[in-house]
Amino acid sequence: MKLQRPKGTNDILPGESEKWQFVEEKMRQVFSDYHFSEIRTPIFEHYEVISRSVGDTTDIVTKEMYDFYDKGDRHVTLRPEGTAPIVRSYVENKKFAPEVQKPFKVYYTGPMFRYERPQAGRLREFHQIGVENFGSNNPATDVETIAMAKAFFDALGVKDIKLVINSLGDSETRTQYREALIAYLSQHLDQLSSDSKRRLHDNPLRVLDSKEQADIAIVKDAPSILDFLSEASQQHLSAVTTMLDSLGIAYQIDQNMVRGLDYYNDTIFEFMTTIKGKELTLCGGGRYDGLVSYFGGPDTPAFGFGLGVERLLLVLEAQNIALPVVNSLAVYVVVLGDSANIAALKLVQSLRNQGYAVERDVLNRKIKQQFKSAEEFGARTIITLGESEVASGDVTVKNNVTRQSVNTTLAEIEENFDDVFEKVTK
Structure with missing residues (x-):
């Protein structure tokens, strides 16, 4: 399977x-x-x-x-x-x-x-x-x-969003409207879809929301719930529309919108x-x-x-709206040989502890492949760490775009990388 x-x-x-x-x-x-x-x-x-x-x-x-x-x-x-x-x-x-x-x-x-x-x-x-x-x-x-x-x-x-509103009124409103809607829909029972026939007496307001073409044609002339609103519900709807106008929020009223839930x-x-x-x-x-x-x-x-x-x-x-996918690295550490493995581990952990996003090679790949990874990850800087760098403690931090570089030491990086990073990326 x-x-x-x-x-x-x-x-x-x-x-x-x-x-x-x-x-x-x-x-x-x-x-x-x-x-x-x-x-x-x-x-x-x-x-x-x-x-x-x-x-x-x-x-x-x-x-x-x-x-x-x-x-x-x-x-x-x-x-x-x-x-x-x-x-x-x-x-x-x-x-x-x-x-x-x-x-x-x-x-x-x-x-x-x-x-x-x-x-x-x-x-x-x-x-x-x-x-x-x-x-x-x-x-x-x-x-x-x-x-x-x-x-x-x-x-x-x-872009191009439209606000549509309606009122379902209070319980008094819906009781009266339900009776009027059932009476109207019952006159067209033979033309209703099977789902709408099933809903007619259990949940008739849902018929208004049907996507079936036959139902859409029928409900177009159905009675409007807005004609059955109680005084309190009329006042509430009027206040809502007045406030939307005051905020400059455009809207349309759709008397057939009911939403899909009963509450x-x-x-x-x-x-x-x-x-x-x-x-x-x-x-x-x-x-x-x-x-x-x-x-x-x-x-x-x-x-x-x-x-x-x-x-x-x-x-x-x-709508061709590009969302920023922020996943770039501050530093990529190129690791050359097993002798640099522990030093690279300590270096990347030190940089991460200072708040930098860092990645390193762990697959013992050739230097060309590692530089390619740095490009794909969008690394801003590169530090190359091999046997000679580990022995001397001296390293070069290189800007991966401009190729500008700063010479420093592992000890200085582990103590405070901020100054070096600012120099090489400015």
């Missing part, structure tokens, strides 16, 4: 992993500016954490979860999304307690798992970046979090871009004020979003 990675997974190899690190570094910089802190939750959770919060009728639960019984006969699942585990953690660790500063603002990044047909930007093991903000029902929280997502895309240089209420949003004529969602999220209490915590308003890292990297590549 040929051993290879499981279908729908990827190896992130050197040369690519640096791009991931750059994206994650920008994430931490931008999110920290908005006073979010990192949270890390387990990769697997009890099945009920996901099934109850995401919704028993969603595709995630009915088709896509990697769930199984462990050796203790506990029903567990690899996490398919980030919000439910973080809400579970928020409640379990009592972050709602009075002594904890509110709002409680966290971000996360890590692998998620869904069993679905692999395709470009959509894998069975994929990686998400997301944020959750607990404790504020102020519309400014919605807008600040949306603005933070935009700031992240701007920091990466993503949302009021504001939902997506950032989109167009690649090769196809519209892609980069990021999505919204408000979920009932989820904390659903997990046994107190009534707690909350807002968040998530985005797929693989898709983001595909968009950056399609």
Whole structure:
């Protein structure tokens, strides 16, 4: 049997992993500016954490979860999304307690798992970046979090992004709208796709999000949820749009946007871009004020979003946005002969202890091959260490681009390399 990675997974190899690190570094910089802190939750959770919060009728639960019984006969699942585990953690660790500063603002990044047909930007093991903000029902929280997502895309240089928003209202809104939507869709039952027929009574709002052409034509004339908003939800949406206008953030309202999870209420949003004529969602999220209490915590308003890292990297590549792959060396030590092996070991460790990125030859290769390695690694300087250098203690530090050199000693380098490095690289 040929051993290879499981279908729908990827190896992130050197040369690519640096791009991931750059994206994650920008994430931490931008999110920290908005006073979010990192949270890390387990990769697997009890099945009920996901099934109850995401919704028993969603595709995630009915088709896509990697769930199984462990050796203790506990029903567990690899996490398919980030919000439910973080809400579970928020409640379990009592972050709602009075002594904890509110709002409680966290971000996360890590692998998620869904069993679905692999395709470009959509894998069975994929990686998400997301944020959750607990404790504020102020519309400014919605807008600040949306603005933070935009700031992240701007920091990466993503072009041609479009913000789309909608409101799912409160429970009163959705109860009335659900009845009106079922009544409308029932008139077109024969034309609906099989998935939409199945969802009609269990989760009719998901029909609005169908990608089937027959369904798209039908929902085009469906009643708008915006016509059913309660007064409180109307005021919330109005405040959000006013605040977006005040920040100069352009947006469109899409009354058929519903998002794929059951826990949302009021504001939902997506950032989109167009690649090769196809519209892609980069990021999505919204408000979920009932989820904390659903997990046994107190009534707690909350807002968040998530985005797929693989898709983001595909968009950056399609838009010809080059991410810096910083992996250059300060020093490459050319080692000539076994007699220089221990001296080279001591030298590279001394330089690393002084904060320099250093590599050396450990394969006893010819000098020409070693110089080639120094070129490929982008080494700024080269130190050649052979039997004569070890015996005398005198070495030459050479600039690998200009070929300028400085004569020094091993003792001086090990004591303080800064002056030598500055001279040879200036």
